[in-house]
Amino acid sequence: MPSSSPTSDGEAPTLASSSRADALPEALAEHLDEDLEPGTEVGEYVIEGKLGEGGFGTVYRAKHPLIGKTAAIKVLAREYSSNREMVSRFVAEARAVNTIRHTNIIDIFSFGTLEDGRHYFVMELLDGGTVDQFLADNGPLEPALALALLRGVARALDAAHDSGIVHRDLKPENIFLTFDDDGRPVPKLLDFGIAKLTGDAKAISGHKTRTGAPIGTPQYMSPEQCVGGPVTERSDVYAFGVVTFELLTGEPPFTDTSFLGLMNKQATAPRPAASSVNDRLPAAFDGAIAKMMAIEPAERPARAGAAHELLLQAARAAELDVDQPVSMPEAQRRPTATLTSAATQPANRFSSDPRPPASSRTIAGEDRATTPPWGWFIGAMAILVVIGVVAARDGGEAPTTPATTSEPTAPPSIEAVVGAPPSAPQTATVTAATNEPSVATITVRSAVPSATVYLDERRLGPVPGPFEIGTPDNLEHRLVVKAPGHTDASVERTLNDGDTIFLDPAPIRRPVPHPAGTVDRDLEDPY
Known part of the structure; x- marks a missing residue:
């Protein structure tokens, strides 16, 4: 033992x-x-x-x-x-x-x-769940609750920045939501595995990030991260703006089927107005979020606390009461499909493990350990994104970017997915539809083209399908994606007609032995 x-x-x-x-x-x-x-x-x-x-x-x-x-x-x-x-x-x-x-x-x-x-x-x-799980269960948050949650996140970011640490991977999956005895939200910021250390904080790290290498989760990366530029505290403020947008609308501002397309939108596309996505949201919030998500870092608030203050001012301008303590109803405090979590990112909807869902996979860092050396791939993406930025700013045609999509599609993952979220938010109550299809069809996407899909140990065929799986029964089923030379990727969940699931088997990698007693003092980020 x-x-x-x-x-x-x-x-x-x-x-x-x-x-x-x-x-x-x-x-x-x-x-x-x-x-x-x-x-x-x-x-x-x-x-x-x-x-x-x-x-x-x-x-x-x-x-x-x-x-x-x-x-x-x-x-x-x-x-x-x-x-x-x-x-x-x-x-x-x-x-x-x-x-x-x-x-x-x-x-x-x-x-x-x-x-x-x-x-x-x-x-x-910790007892609770990550913010993305609460969004999936409850949909967009009311402004007063969202701002109460974001207050703690802003304080955590400012504390990190005051210590010379830039998080670089702020996203709903990295915010764990607990509640005090009165039901008031107490967020906990997770996963400093790819944080950038500046000033005196550099002394606590034994590794070094390669200059110009994009690092982060594309759906939440700042424009400067997408093009491999200098990352500062304002990069976290940008991600704070993206998270704010998602809390208030239920979806991120940009989606795409590829990392390259998503990073290009972050770096060049017009910012959608949050009120155009959620028509119940007062338009007063649009300006505050736009400042946080400004393409130029200098145009963003210098601190997360200042960004949060902009949101408070917007709420007051809309005559919303955001100055009183906010409690969440007890029935909504716990995700409907999670276990008590261990203060780390969930492997899927049923367990706690440092594995984010496929919709927001991080390019590099602690939880990206199963990723093979993709440096050349990401470098090429960064170059193409830079070309897109230059073309857009020099008067060339910028990519046509819709402000929102009715059914956002997550980018493919470049590493293993233990569990991926449903393509649409799930709620605690499932109501049978009168026009429920007699045969459900699903699609399973994977970055491994040779992968094969299995449902409850029955072979469905090669990705991506589509696959007919029978009549929806509101029961959990086990989907497994297998590929030669890879570990299996699986998820257990209910399946509905039209679902798209992202599962990527991880390449099997052999550990490379190092001579005993050797230590590299200047380690570079392998990604």
Whole structure:
């Protein structure tokens, strides 16, 4: 049974600590990734059970045996515990969070290494769900509730920026929503795995991002991120504006079927008015959101708190009461299809694990560990986006960009998806339609062209279909996408006529052994 070897004196382990595991035969790799059974001691905590798992690692529920404190323990997969870049980001995330130390940021309070070489950290165990799950369950939020939620996010971002840390991957999946005893929202910012460290904060990181490499999630990336330009605090303010747009309308401002198209829109396209998407939203919010999402960084508010103040002013101009505490009805506080989460991104709608849904896959970073070396691909995308920006600004034709689409299509993912969200928001109550189709047809898309789709162990055929699956029954079914040389990607969910599901098997990668005792002091982002 695996046991742990936490670091002494509170110091994070060196990246060479995985060299002992690297020396083991590959035949033992699968054994090294065996689950931690209940009763296993990990540092000062005892494992109680598994909360979720994915390609990057596994999250467990644990308890301190003496004082009874519960916690979540995230264990890095063996494959990535031997990858120095991934371990570097794993360590940097824990250090960044403890450098900031803010009530609206997930708390990571212990770090160590299991005897089999896998790294782990211990973090607070939260009850609730990510903001994207709440949007899927409840639809657009009322302005007063949205602004109450965003207040905590803005404070977390400003605290990070004051510590010299730019998040670079703000999105609904990275905001965990809990509630106090009165039902008031308490957001927690997650995933500092690809944060940019500036000033004195650089000392906490063992890795370095390659200059000019786009990093982030395309649906929320600022124009300067999309073209590989300098990333500053105002880049997070841009993402804060995109998240605001989505909270108030139920959908992001830009969608596309490709990363390139999406990044090009972020960098050049006119910004849609939020009130044109949600006709119940006062038009007073349009100007505030447009300032946050300005193409030029200098035209955006310098701080997230200042951006939030613009939203408050817009609400008051629309005669909305946003100065009183806001509570969410108890029935809406918990996502309808999630387990108690371990303060990290969900693998799917049913478990907690650092794997974002396919609709918002991040290009690089801690949760992108299963991505193969795509540097050449992303570099080419950045060049093409720059060309599009230059053409648009020099009077050439900018891409024709509709302000909104009635059925936004998520871009294909470039890495494995353990679970993808439905193509339309799901609600807690399912009402049978009188004109329900007798035969439902679904489409399954994947970035792996040779992939094959299975439904409840029955082969449907090659992606993307379409596939006829019979009469909708409102029951959960298991979809699996298989491809040679890849690990399976799967999701369990109800299926409805017209659904499009994104599932990408992850390439099977062998860990590359490094000489024992060696540490790269100037690691570059492999993506």
